[in-house]
Amino acid sequence: MGKRAHRPPRPHTERRNPRSRGLDSMPTRRLLELVNDEDARVAPAVRRVIPAITRAVDLVVERLSSGGRLFYVGAGTSGRLGVLDAVEWRPTFGAPSTLARGIIAGGRRALVQAIEGAEDADGSSDLQKAGVQPADVVVGISASAATPFAQETLAWAKRHGCATVLVCCTRVKRPAFVDVLINPVPGPEVLAGSTRMKAGTATKLVLNMLSTAVMVRLGKVYDNLMIDVRPTNAKLRRRAVSLIEQVGGVSTSRAETLLDEAHGSTKAAIVMARRGCRLATARALLRRHGGRLRELLAE
Numbered sequence: 079m080g081k082r083a084h085r086p087p088r089p090h091t092e093r094r095n096p097r098s099r100g101l102d103s104m105p106t107r108r109l110l111e112l113v114n115d116e117d118a119r120v121a122p123a124v125r126r127v128i129p130a131i132t133r134a135v136d137l138v139v140e141r142l143s144s145g146g147r148l149f150y151v152g153a154g155t156s157g158r159l160g161v162l163d164a165v166e167w168r169p170t171f172g173a174p175s176t177l178a179r180g181i182i183a184g185g186r187r188a189l190v191q192a193i194e195g196a197e198d199a200d201g202s203s204d205l206q207k208a209g210v211q212p213a214d215v216v217v218g219i220s221a222s223a224a225t226p227f228a229q230e231t232l233a234w235a236k237r238h239g240c241a242t243v244l245v246c247c248t249r250v251k252r253p254a255f256v257d258v259l260i261n262p263v264p265g266p267e268v269l270a271g272s273t274r275m276k277a278g279t280a281t282k283l284v285l286n287m288l289s290t291a292v293m294v295r296l297g298k299v300y301d302n303l304m305i306d307v308r309p310t311n312a313k314l315r316r317r318a319v320s321l322i323e324q325v326g327g328v329s330t331s332r333a334e335t336l337l338d339e340a341h342g343s344t345k346a347a348i349v350m351a352r353r354g355c356r357l358a359t360a361r362a363l364l365r366r367h368g369g370r371l372r373e374l375l376a377e
Contacts, residue, residue: 089221089222089223089224089248090247090248090249090263090265090266091221091222091247091248091266091267091271091273091277092222092266092270092271093266093270094266094270095116095265095266095267095268095270097112097115097116097268098112098116098268098269101268101269112268113268113275116264116265116267116268116275116276117275117276117279119264119265119276120262120264120276120279120280120283121283123247123262123263123264123265123280124262124264124280124283124284124287126262127260127261127262127284128287130258130259130260130261131260131284131287131288131291133258134217134243134258134260134288135287135288135291135292135295137215137241137243137257137258138215138241138243138288138292139292139295139296141213141214141215141241142177142215142292142296143296144213145213146211146213146214146215146241147176147177147178147179147210147211147213147214147215148164148177148178148179148214148215148216148217148292149178149179149180149181149205149208149210149214149215149216149217149235150163150164150178150179150180150181150217150219150285151180151181151182151201151204151205151216151217151218151219151227151228151231151232152180152181152182152183152218152219152220152225152227152228153182153183153184153188153196153197153220153225153227153228154183154188154192154196154197154273155221155273155274155277155278155281156219156220156221156225156228156245156273156278156281157180157181157182157183157184157188157219157227158182158188158189159219159278159281159282159285160180160181160182160217160219160285161180161181161182161189162180163178163180163285163286163288163289164178164179164180165180166289167289167293168308169307169308169310169314170293170304170307171293171298171299171304171306171307172298172306172307172308172343172344172345173293173298173306178289179208181201181204181205181208181231183196183197183199183201183225183227184196184199196227197225197226197227199226199227200226200227200230200231200234201227201228201230201231201234202230202231202234202235204231205231205234205235210235210238210240211239211240212238212239212240213240214235214240214241215240215241215242215243216231216232216235216240216241216242216243217242217243217244217245217288218231218232218242218243218244218245218256219245219246219281219285220244220245220246221246221247221248221273221277221278221281222246222247222248222273223244223246223248223250223261228244229253232244232253232255232256233253233255235255236255236256236257237255241257242255242256242257242258243256243257243258243259243260244256244258244259244260244261245260245261245281245284245285246259246260246261247261247262247263247264247273247276247277247280247281248261248263249261249263260284262280262283262284264276264277264279264280296369297367297368297369297370297371298369300325300345300348300371300372301325301372303321303324303325304317304321305321305325305344305345305348305371306344306345307321307344308342308344309337309342309344315337318337318342318344318347319333319334319337320333321344321348322336322337322344322347322348322351325348325351325352325371326347326348326350326351326352327351327352328351332351333347333351336350336351339356339357340357340360341357345364345369345371346360346361346364347360348371349363349364349371349374352375
């Protein structure tokens with residue numbers, strides 16, 4: 079009798095959840111309570127990997143401070159979450175649109191429909207087209223940690239000198255081509271294998287924490303305020319004016335005038351309000367302090 083071939087352990091994301099057996103026979107309310115109970119397991123799982131998220135934040139801040147950029151790569155739900163986080167950097171933090179980018183297997187079409195087989199592709203060509211450089215950080219997102227698109231893309235990035243981070247939702251050893259492994263394990267899904275659920279929620283929480291902490295460390299936040307918000311619509315203009323009022327200590331009308339004089343730069347308008355200076359001086363002060371408003375105002 080021949081030896082049985084060794085099978086790798088099934089990822090936690092693919093296992094059946096004993097608590098959701100009989101899901102199709104449950105009353106609607108019980109079904110929803112079960113989903114909610116399982117969702118409650120996500121935040122504690124993420125909290126357990128905060129040390130890893132901390133290392134990733136420090137790594138990304140180091141690379142971005144030296145002129146690097148961040149690339150999220152993933153397939154399906156993981157890829158969409160990466161794109162979602164990347165596109166929020168500019169309106170929320172006033173970051174250049176080139177600073178963070180999401181690359182999803184199958185391209186733009188995969189954002190709105192499933193592209194069969196896309197996750198089995200090698201995404202290194204996408205990184206090459208994006209002009210990835212050794213100074214950059216590539217964050218691979220794969221709920222199971224086994225998606226070829228994320229794995230092969232990270233391996234290519236590491237070979238070309240990039241810093242690499244893997245976000246997954248199963249217990250794995252850190253691959254040699256990954257600098258930081260972030261792997262919250264919220265357990266098997268209510269619906270076996272449907273990683274848009276707990277794994278997707280855990281991934282979203284991790285990306286929220288990663289990008290927000292990076293922007294805080296880079297001076298894009300003052301206190302708990304988004305002082306680099308771009309007033310690209312009426313709602314965001316009202317928010318920007320309110321920030322200038324609060325931090326700059328000026329009236330609404332004065333805040334509106336300063337925002338216009340600062341060409342829409344909320345942070346520069348705040349400096350102009352607090353220092354009573356013109357835009358050129360405000361910009362020079364911000365450069366001197368690396369854009370960190372707290373340091374500037376404490377000078």
